[in-house]
Amino acid sequence: MFKPNANPFPVLEEQSELRRLTQRPQRHRLLHGYPLAAAMPRVEPGDRSSQGLLHFQPDRGLLVGVLPHPFCNPTVTGCGFCTFPHETFNRGGAVGVMDHVVKELEQKREADPSLAGRPVAGLYFGGGTANLSPADSFRTLCRALANTFDLSTAEVTLEGVPAAFLNRTPLLADILREELPARHFRLSMGIQTFDEARLQQMGRLGFGTATTFRDVVRLGHARGFTVSxxxxxxxxxxxxxxxRDDIGQAIELGLDHLGLYHLVMFAGLGTEWSRDPALVASLPTNPVAAQHWLELRSLLHEQGFYQTTLTNFERREFLGQDRRFVYEERSFQPDRYDMIGLGPTGISFAGSGQTAVKVINPDSASAYVEAVNQGGAACWNRAFTYAPRDLRVLHLTRSLSALRIDRPRYQGFFGTDPRDDFPREFAALEQEGLILVSDGAIEPTCLGMFYADSIAALLSWKQVLGLRNQHSAVGSPTASHANSNSRSHM
Incomplete structure (x- = not known):
């Protein structure tokens, strides 16, 4: 994939690191933002010294992400591939956690009264299984959100497993409309594949097959929702x-929006499938996997979809329309939008000029409940304050997720040009054909989109090494450093 070094700029160290990165598994950690949890210092939940870290400025946009609970119920742990924190579903446990999500929201509102009536641009019920929430608890949570924020201009998304959109009484989609006075609603389901043998291998047949997927689209469209x-x-x-057949069937369903994700799997990852040497050995090499990406991306464009982010595509008729998917797009603008994350693993971010703070809540249900019960607004157990260089890395990696680093916008915010701030990194990336540079922007090439994990890793490489030396942080305890890119990634 690499071109000879025709540029005299001395970037051999960066090229060597980039080539190492592109030979490793390409992950989707870029979508989680710099720095990742592994690089963030730990704090004790309820630590009074961290209570005042988050300040949400009224002149900035606001997004709210809610992870109602961490529970799931496939017949194969984590569907074989999932790296999200997850626990075996039980209704009582979900009710208990959701009660504490409401309590967390109340604590944040008490700590920062300016949040009351604050306009929200996007509200996302996520975590992969939000629609497994018990209906009464979900209604209570929706009411608490509606009583706290101004949702009149908000896009609201409910994420979940396909069958659970259909087999609940009452339907959570109807609770959304009844309780949230929002501008637009979306359903987002994890299809993964239409291949029933593969769904069985994942333990997901109980989550639905092609007929189920079609019924979810019809349910959403009948209510005026868009469906992804x-x-x-x-x-x-x-x-x-x-x-290709999976994409063809997804388009034929009438989906408005499609997320396309390369499987992340390698020996030592810690998922069920990653423990099977035969499955790991049957994965494509990175060059072959990248070629698959290029062909599938082209297919989606041929079928009337346009690409909005690294992994997301929408039908062309949504281009420039207010019914397009905006939550993710706006989450990639840390210079304009703050984030409140509620629930287990919730991520919050608050920026102000040339400073910003990111915090993450505990992952497990029990640790999260304990943290909320300690009282106060600070139920997080990881916190990071951005230095000027960190904020530049954040801006670049978030913009990369949105497919375009706007050079004048970056310069207007920081007073410098990104190529001046990261000259060696961008030179190496350009020489290797992973980015295109113009006067107005730096953009990933189509190949660079597949290797975006490596691009972000190179941009954050030296900064993360410094953070890890400072905080003695390491990568995931279940991951092999030889395979994971964790050494230098965000």
């Missing part, structure tokens, strides 16, 4: 013909 679905590609031993 997520697909995985580059599954173990999966032929390109099956990947």
């Amino acid at each position: 679905g997520d697909l995985l590609f580059n599954l173990p031993g999966q032929p390109l013909t099956v990947m």
